[in-house]
Amino acid sequence: MKLSAPLRAFQDRLGHSFAKPELLIRAVTHSSMSSPHRDDNQRLEFLGDRVLGLVMAEALLKADPTAPEGLLAPRYNALVRKEACADVARQIQLGDVIKLGRSEMLTGGRRKEALLGDAMEAVIAAVYLDAGFEAAQARIIALWGDRIENVEADARDPKSALQEWAQGQGEEPPKYVEIDRDGPDHAPVFTIEARLQSGPAEQARAPSKRQAEQAAAKALLARVQGDDT
Structure with a gap:
């Protein structure tokens, strides 16, 4: 062959x-x-x-x-x-x-x-x-x-890290909501919002839902951890 x-x-x-x-x-x-x-x-x-x-x-x-x-x-x-x-x-x-x-x-x-x-x-x-x-x-x-x-010693994907943070605060796991999808069918762009039970939320856009969720989780984690300091 x-x-x-x-x-x-x-x-x-x-x-x-x-x-x-x-x-x-x-x-x-x-x-x-x-x-x-x-x-x-x-x-x-x-x-x-x-x-x-x-x-x-x-x-x-x-x-x-x-x-x-x-x-x-x-x-x-x-x-x-x-x-x-x-x-x-x-x-x-x-x-x-x-x-x-x-x-x-x-x-x-x-x-x-x-x-x-x-x-x-x-x-x-x-x-x-x-x-x-x-x-x-x-x-x-x-x-x-x-x-x-x-590879970072504390390397974790952002979604897992955000969920661990939420659990440590006694909160429910974060939710991920599709806010928008635009672009042609062969090249869509997703807007995803990561939300915590206590109120904070962040959005991110990416060519796949998985990437957008990870980016939104990363942004939200940075925000809440910054609030902790």
């Missing part, structure tokens, strides 16, 4: 040449393009998530031999969450080669955070199945780069 020119170029950006090209093709095939004769990347995503987790756990232990579990866990979560995977996917332009169904393509699927993150995990699994754990580990370490050493 031969790879298309775009996939051959993607191999160069990824830094791995596939002995079994069918694995890469499956890794970039979204479920909206699956058929009885075409496998999608969901099973690979499941495997890639586990491979990524093991690599990151080991890398963090090596990066800081004295760190307690209480510091390692949030660092780990920051490195393996969907936002981090999507960021790496954008770095190597993975979105350009994902095979999508028409409806998913028209709604901006190539830019969706969750879709990019899932595809990145599937590509990791494809490398693992093609060449083994050490090859997958090398690619992950190279692609994540200085994110590993520079």
